[in-house]
Amino acid sequence: MxxxxxxxxxxxxxxxPYSLNKAHHLMIVSVFIAIQVVINTYLYCTVANGLGRDSWLVLAIIVFCLISLIAALLMERTNWLKSSLLVSKIGYNWMGVGFIFASVAFVFDSVQWFVPHIGDGTSLSGVVVIGGTISIWGLLAANRxxxxxxxxxxxxxxxxxxxxxxxxxxxxxxxxxxxxxxxxxxxxxxxxxxxxxxxxxxxxxxxxxxxxxxxxxxxxxxxxxxxxxxxxxxxxxxxxxxxxxxxxxxxxxxxxxxxxxxxxxxxxxxxxxxxxxxxxxxxxxxxxxxxxxxxxxxxxxxxxxxxxxxxxxxxxxxxxxxxxxxxxxxxxxxxxxxxxxxxxxxxxxxxxxxxxxxxxxxxxxxxxxxxxxxxxxxxxxxxx
Structure with a gap:
């Protein structure tokens, strides 16, 4: 010893001065929000292609999670979160889960270019199973x-x-x-x-x-x-x-x-x-x-x-x-x-x-x- x-x-x-740092932080948040809007829009389009008119419930879930994320990103430095930590957790975790599902959807869409006979329903099932499995695995891995x-x-x-x-x-x-x-x-x-x-x-x-x-x-x-x-x-x-x-x-x-x-x-x-x-x-x-x-x-x-x-x-x-x-x-x-x-x-x-x-x-x-x-x-x- x-x-x-x-x-x-x-x-x-x-x-x-912290004002400079705050401006930098707001710029980063704005970029994140823009990226998340694009990711979630793409994810919904994938679901809509597979479910058609029955996709409204998924749309509601995506919109709720996206709004939760935007609220968490914009309000994370304020007292608003003191009574809204659940919304914050939903929003932040959706940022990861939504990205995983959108990434899997992108892979299936890319495969369809080369294997056109794979239908939208098959692709959607694959996205749900694979995306869900990776998300659950990721949640468990983060807590180890x-x-x-x-x-x-x-x-x-x-x-x-x-x-x-x-x-x-x-x-x-x-x-x-x-x-x-x-x-x-x-x-x-x-x-x-x-x-x-x-x-x-x-x-x-x-x-x-x-x-x-x-x-x-x-x-x-x-x-x-x-x-x-x-x-x-x-x-x-x-x-x-x-x-x-x-x-x-x-x-x-x-x-x-x-x-x-x-x-x-x-x-x-x-x-x-x-x-x-x-x-x-x-x-x-x-x-x-x-x-x-x-x-x-x-x-x-x-x-x-x-x-x-x-x-x-x-x-x-x-x-x-x-x-x-x-x-x-x-x-x-x-x-x-x-x-x-x-x-x-x-x-x-x-x-x-x-x-x-x-x-x-x-x-x-x-x-x-x-x-x-x-x-x-x-x-x-x-x-x-």
């Missing part, structure tokens, strides 16, 4: 607690260190206390020396987060708990979200670092959403400025950005953000955006990036070919 002595070198940056064990070695440390990473819990309108309770129990059973959260811990209407704060307090580690911000903390209200993070027992690293004993260091950088117009190279340099190269340095960065100029500054970068795509085939988009795949990647000799698929889910509580995870690292001396 490493000596539990700390030297904080935290650099706190002035937050940008998967543990990934990663073992690393370094000549920079003298005794074994264990660390548990959680990421992208998205505690808010669509999450549940029962699942967070399972996460806390699992982390405590792993018994790590150190716990880190790599962003998007809180998401939604922050005054409703108190029960989650109390549960997170129960998650403990002898060397402490550390966190960095993600983009969703910014959308929810950065300062308020980080205050809740601190109340949950985490030390927040805002472009700064902390040392533990004489061999281990943590550095953490704020998500760029909070500081859009500033030099990211200079901000990253601020994170590492007080750290010597003989320390084993763990870099907390919500986004899996790969910058070769940083490789000599850290030994292990822990990131999240992409959720591994969350629902197939969005993993393709995340790989195109960040050039990183989920799991462990060696960036340079003895320099690694670990990209978590996330511990929770954003929006729909579904996971398809992208299981959520809690990641437990064991960092051993090189002689072991």
């Amino acid at each position: 490493i000596q539990n002595s700390f030297r904080h070198t935290l650099a706190i940056a002035e937050p940008i 607690i998967n543990i990934r064990h990663i073992s690393l070695h370094s000549s920079k440390i003298r005794t074994r260190v264990t660390l548990t990473q959680i990421s992208d819990l998205h505690l808010g309108d669509a999450s549940t206390q029962s699942r967070l309770r399972k996460v806390v129990k699992t982390v405590n059973q792993l018994g790590p020396d150190l716990i880190v959260s790599t962003g998007d811990l809180f998401d939604g209407y922050l005054p409703l987060m108190r029960p989650y704060v109390e549960l997170l307090k129960e998650m403990v580690a002898p060397l402490g708990k550390y966190a960095v911000s993600g983009n969703h903390e910014v959308y929810a209200g950065l300062e308020e979200a980080l205050e809740l993070t601190k109340e949950s027992g985490f030390t927040v690293l805002r472009n700064g670092s902390v040392t533990m004993g004489d061999r281990i260091a943590l550095a953490g950088i704020e998500d760029p959403t909070a500081r859009r117009n500033e030099d990211r190279v200079a901000i990253a340099a601020q994170c590492f400025k007080d750290l010597s190269s003989d320390r084993y340095t763990i870099f907390l960065n919500h986004r899996p950005s790969i910058r070769p100029e940083r490789f000599e500054r850290f030994d292990l970068q822990l990131s999240g953000h992409t959720h591994g795509g969350q629902i197939f085939p969005f993993h393709i988009l995340s790989k195109l955006a960040y050039k990183a795949k989920p799991g462990l990647t060696e960036l340079a000799p003895q320099t690694f990036l670990y990209l978590s698929r996330g511990t929770g889910s954003w929006g729909p509580q579904l996971r398809v070919f992208a299981p959520p995870e809690i990641t437990h690292f064991t960092i051993n001396p090189a002689t072991l």
Whole structure:
């Protein structure tokens, strides 16, 4: 066990006006709504082709779910959701379920181009069976607690260190206390020396987060708990979200670092959403400025950005953000955006990036070919 002595070198940056972040959030919401309208229109057309006049009930269900989603997206930062969480859950989950059904329908429509004798009724039956099966599977997969064990070695440390990473819990309108309770129990059973959260811990209407704060307090580690911000903390209200993070027992690293004993260091950088117009190279340099190269340095960065100029500054970068795509085939988009795949990647000799698929889910509580995870690292001396 490493000596539990700390030297904080935290650099706190002035937050940008939240109005800019709110405008950015509204732009994203508008795009999502437009996409969902297109997806749901296509889905209804598929149903109408198969059922004809009998499709009115399906139309009513689709319209209700779509309105629930639009309401949830537009009102998620307000007190409206305090008495309407059921509508929120229906809307968010429909975002995923509707996409799955529309995707399956698109596959059947594509097949019909080559096999015209497949009737609309057959296609509709296939869409219902396959889409329903995938949706149920995705709902069950999102609620499982998967543990990934990663073992690393370094000549920079003298005794074994264990660390548990959680990421992208998205505690808010669509999450549940029962699942967070399972996460806390699992982390405590792993018994790590150190716990880190790599962003998007809180998401939604922050005054409703108190029960989650109390549960997170129960998650403990002898060397402490550390966190960095993600983009969703910014959308929810950065300062308020980080205050809740601190109340949950985490030390927040805002472009700064902390040392533990004489061999281990943590550095953490704020998500760029909070500081859009500033030099990211200079901000990253601020994170590492007080750290010597003989320390084993763990870099907390919500986004899996790969910058070769940083490789000599850290030994292990822990990131999240992409959720591994969350629902197939969005993993393709995340790989195109960040050039990183989920799991462990060696960036340079003895320099690694670990990209978590996330511990929770954003929006729909579904996971398809992208299981959520809690990641437990064991960092051993090189002689072991």
